[in-house]
Amino acid sequence: MPIEFRHDVDAVLEYAKHEGKPVLLDFSAAPM
């Protein structure tokens, strides 16, 4: 099962705050 990265960082930060969960933010240039 892959990691399901989200791409809307604003939404992630809001969700993480609500859930009290840390965020992993990956700045990537990997081939897509």
Add this chain to the structure above:
Amino acid sequence: MWPDERVVEFVNENFVPARVHVKADSEQFRKYSEQYNAPWTPTILMLDSDGVERYRIEGFLPNDDFLSQLMLGRAKIAFAHEQWDEAAQRFREIVDKFPDADAAPEALYWAGVALYKKTHDNTSLKETGKAFTQRYQDSSWAKKASVWR
């Protein structure tokens, strides 16, 4: 890094994962790379639930090193939130599971600090200082802990 099953499991259990790709998410990449001062890739930030950066990994790492660095970041988040038991346990887990990783000496150091912060008993610092006489003697963390012996 990312396809490693242990990494996938650890990330999914411990973080809300977000990715900004330099090309596919160029606007978000520009915004957040500036906000978090992350001009290079790969850069992985570990933020607490308030969006405050607590640890970062810059550049590629092999799987064991990468996972142990992720664990270090997660432990530092617990430490920053004064969750001393959890932080100490997470730091110790790094030393136990990845004793040869670069993260291990740092984790050993902070495990001692987390216990001290909980108890205010300097025994944990003394024991940590002594532990550094047995392992990781050449690390900068051993130098830092040498005053505790």
